Amino acid sequence: DGGITQSPKYLFRKEGQNVTLSCEQNLNHDAMYWYRQDPGQGLRLIYYSQIVNDFQKGDIAEGYSVSREKKESFPLTVTSAQKNPTAFYLCASRSQLSQPQHFGDGTRLSIL
Amino acid sequence: GQQVMQIPQYQHVQEGEDFTTYCNSSTTLSNIQWYKQRPGGHPVFLIQLVKSGEVKKQKRLTFQFGEAKKNSSLHITATQTTDVGTYFCATGGGTSYGKLTFGQGTILTVHP
Numbered sequence: 718d719g720g721i722t723q724s725p726k727y728l729f730r731k732e733g734q735n736v737t738l739s740c741e742q743n744l745n746h747d748a749m750y751w752y753r754q755d756p757g758q759g760l761r762l763i764y765y766s767q768i769v770n771d772f773q774k775g776d777i778a779e780g781y782s783v784s785r786e787k788k789e790s791f792p793l794t795v796t797s798a799q800k801n802p803t804a805f806y807l808c809a810s811r812s813q814l815s816q817p818q819h820f821g822d823g824t825r826l827s828i829l
Numbered sequence: 830g831q832q833v834m835q836i837p838q839y840q841h842v843q844e845g846e847d848f849t850t851y852c853n854s855s856t857t858l859s860n861i862q863w864y865k866q867r868p869g870g871h872p873v874f875l876i877q878l879v880k881s882g883e884v885k886k887q888k889r890l891t892f893q894f895g896e897a898k899k900n901s902s903l904h905i906t907a908t909q910t911t912d913v914g915t916y917f918c919a920t921g922g923g924t925s926y927g928k929l930t931f932g933q934g935t936i937l938t939v940h941p
Contacts, residue, residue: 759934820871823871
């Protein structure tokens, strides 16, 4: 969807390396979310943030970290502690509690 | 938190046949949202249902929310090849920072 930009589209991680996935939105949305999607499966919530400088762990936060220094940006770091990082990562945002989530195009992360 | 089970996991149909996916919960749901994800793409919001017994239509798509607000369905009449993708139900959003819980999704394949 227009307004949410994820980069890069494809990313490769070496053993023991941390990598950061970018998510930027110009929709003026307060809330932002990170999901992980494995092949043939649903979306699992990693982290979410309602306001700047505040974020909460989702269902599978171990091995991941985030920051929310600006309203527009919610980067996700996949740390070396995440032993199975290969997946499709989706960032989403929304403006109010009753509104739907808008998704970026996603980043596919693979292990080298 | 709330959980939703979605069935079937896969559905293969011939073009022109109907298709239905179901979303079930053991607890009363505050709302149901439906998303569609095309192969290689990201989820796109289709609709939200909030009222008991609510029925909404979008062209060939019919969405229902059960009387007890514990189940929902998405029905597609006369499928077309453009309908292929994964259909997800999701619930939540009214509390907990708008966090959504997604079903596992139903992967629809349409054979021409």
